[in-house]
Amino acid sequence: MTATATATARRPDAAAAPAEDVIEVQGMAAGYDGAWILEDIGFTARRGEVLGVLGRNGVGKSTLVNGLLNLGPTVTGRVLIKGRDVVGWPTHRIVRLGIGIVPQGRGIFGNLTVEDNLRLALFGARATAANGWTLERVYDSFAKLGQRRHVSASALSGGERQLLAMSRALLTQADILILDEPTEGLAPMVVEEVIVGNIRSLRREGVTVILVEQNIALALDLADQAIVLSDGGIVFCGSADTLKQREDIQNEYLGV
Numbered sequence: 001m002t003a004t005a006t007a008t009a010r011r012p013d014a015a016a017a018p019a020e021d022v023i024e025v026q027g028m029a030a031g032y033d034g035a036w037i038l039e040d041i042g043f044t045a046r047r048g049e050v051l052g053v054l055g056r057n058g059v060g061k062s063t064l065v066n067g068l069l070n071l072g073p074t075v076t077g078r079v080l081i082k083g084r085d086v087v088g089w090p091t092h093r094i095v096r097l098g099i100g101i102v103p104q105g106r107g108i109f110g111n112l113t114v115e116d117n118l119r120l121a122l123f124g125a126r127a128t129a130a131n132g133w134t135l136e137r138v139y140d141s142f143a144k145l146g147q148r149r150h151v152s153a154s155a156l157s158g159g160e161r162q163l164l165a166m167s168r169a170l171l172t173q174a175d176i177l178i179l180d181e182p183t184e185g186l187a188p189m190v191v192e193e194v195i196v197g198n199i200r201s202l203r204r205e206g207v208t209v210i211l212v213e214q215n216i217a218l219a220l221d222l223a224d225q226a227i228v229l230s231d232g233g234i235v236f237c238g239s240a241d242t243l244k245q246r247e248d249i250q251n252e253y254l255g256v
């Protein structure tokens, strides 16, 4: 049922940076209270690529990505982030390697302004080895946030909240960004205008994106590589282009 594979296909417009593996997972199990949700998980993600994490509701996608950061689930096996095995590390130490997460539900402070939300993220950032993200760069890259910097975050639209959450993660100096269902609850036009374009530009800048998505068409459009989870393991690991052609896998495991 499970499969471990390293997928290597790259899109022609992939970032020019060397395609080093920034995440390498081997024989990982993750679960809660002594019961494993996922076992024998193995995959790699390369710098500047989008990796889609797909599967039906409740299959363990959030458990997997939260496990990478030691954010709740119990994890065994090997989780190498930029070559360091982080299993057992506290989350704050893992984050310092340059990996950020935008959790499902976004995790922003509604009673603070947009700018205060961003400044809080900067406050916790590494003092050295910065990835170059500053408030000014956020406002340049995500113009909508610049226009609304003094507005309370609770007044933002769903798409703007998602941008704010992504920006907060980038300001912690992340160059690996985990997005857990970024399109959830957003209108199709907002998804297209706000999410798709910005994920593409992050990728062009060399940010590695781990994209957990229920919207399979969108994920396959954005992703270079994909893994599909089912029954506690990986049932597909390979290029998004291959998965696009595997209607059997899409039908059986993704309900397409």
Ligand SMILES: Nc1ncnc2c1ncn2[C@@H]1O[C@H](COP(=O)(O)OP(=O)(O)OP(=O)(O)O)[C@@H](O)[C@H]1O
Binding pocket: 032, 037, 055, 056, 057, 058, 059, 060, 061, 062, 063, 064, 072
């Ligand atoms: N904190 C927790 N404690 C115990 N069980 C949990 C916890 N979080 C999730 N689970 C269980 O782990 C399983 C996988 O949940 P998870 O949220 O990882 O799936 P998912 O694929 O992300 O689902 P969805 O697409 O609905 O967000 C579910 O059976 C869920 O009930």
